[in-house]
Amino acid sequence: MTPPAQRIAVIGGGIAGMTAAHMLSRRHTVSLFEADSRLGGHTATIDVDTGTEQLAIDTGFIVYNDRTYPHFEALMASLGITGQATEMSFSVHETGRDFEYNGHTLASLFAQRSNLLRPRFYRLLNDIMRFNRRAIRDHRSDALPASLSLGDYLASGGYGEDFHRRYLLPMGGAIWSASEAVMNDFPARFFVRFFHHHGLLSLSDRPQWRTIEGGSRSYIDPLVAPYRERVHLGTPVVGLRRDGAGVALTTAAGEQRFNQVVFACHSDQALRILGTQASEAERSVLGSIGYRRNSVVLHTDTRMLPRRRRAWASWNYRLDGRDADACVPVTYNMNILQQLESDTTFCVTLNDDDSIDPGRVLGRFEYAHPQFTFAAQQAQARHGEISDSARRTHFCGAYWRNGFHEDGVWSALRVADAIDGSQPQATAANPSETAERQDETA
Structure with a gap:
């Protein structure tokens, strides 16, 4: 029997909230509340006018791939959104010591020709190959204890300092917007599984990465089209009350009642909205998944890239002046990632504001990223304790996974399935089972 239609509130207009509202609006009356003046969250495309050309440059979400993004790809296909192939390459450079390499090709690997004569550089390469072989073996044999930290795992392998500080920790820190210290405390099993699934432990078996043509914001309009008239921008939810009849949300405009509420905002934001209404389980679970704010700058200062142009990569890690507690500075070369045909090189840099020439800055932004600690992993497994129809409250967001x-x-999709048993996409009839299959076979 088809469940009756309900009034559902979705709090948060990022990818999770927009998707939940899109799927649920097929059967229900859905209202989406977003505190910001725009939709998208980390989907933030900026218009740039160079005087001779108009460009749409992404500053948050940029890339996805054909292997580990099956639900996102299916969603884009359903909206008629196409992607374009891009290059996913990584460089490391340390200007103060004139050290740099780009692992994309053999030529870019030795972009700094003096590395051909450095035994230390060959030890780094050997450690990378040795780690990749070991990590793949340990992942496939399920040999990594749940309590093992990445730092302890690396220590047991006897890898050199260059491998730690000029390769693995910078790469992990750039992916999760974390510091070297945080990466050392990262769950090793979580880290290795992610690297294996994304082809980062292999030189050949790698997925095809893509960007969205015209900028990532292109998917927002078709995604919200079914419920556009019930999107409330610049409308933070400041309170929530649950009772036997439903849920009451309070905004500056007053109180509105709904049958169900979906929290698609960050875990800490959900806790603030719940306030004294939060249950002990909600405080424990949501309070265990923290966020860290990161600065983002769109600019044209190519000094943030390696000194040698042949070492320029899609992702470029700059090691200068970094201590263990500072987030890894990373600069995205947007001309490579978005296939921009421009004489100007556009860069997006995280966590390196002071090094950029202010005269070349096109925009400054700030995004918050979840921090995946052991406590956070344990909290993720408790999703069912707080997200259920009995309490008329549901939680979704990227922080529940990677x-x-x-x-x-x-x-x-997990929330949409829990609310009305719908199967919005064939690949996601049971999202939790799909995730487990992906973990086993990717």
């Missing part, structure tokens, strides 16, 4: 766009969509 922190990326795919995870936001996956978590939204």
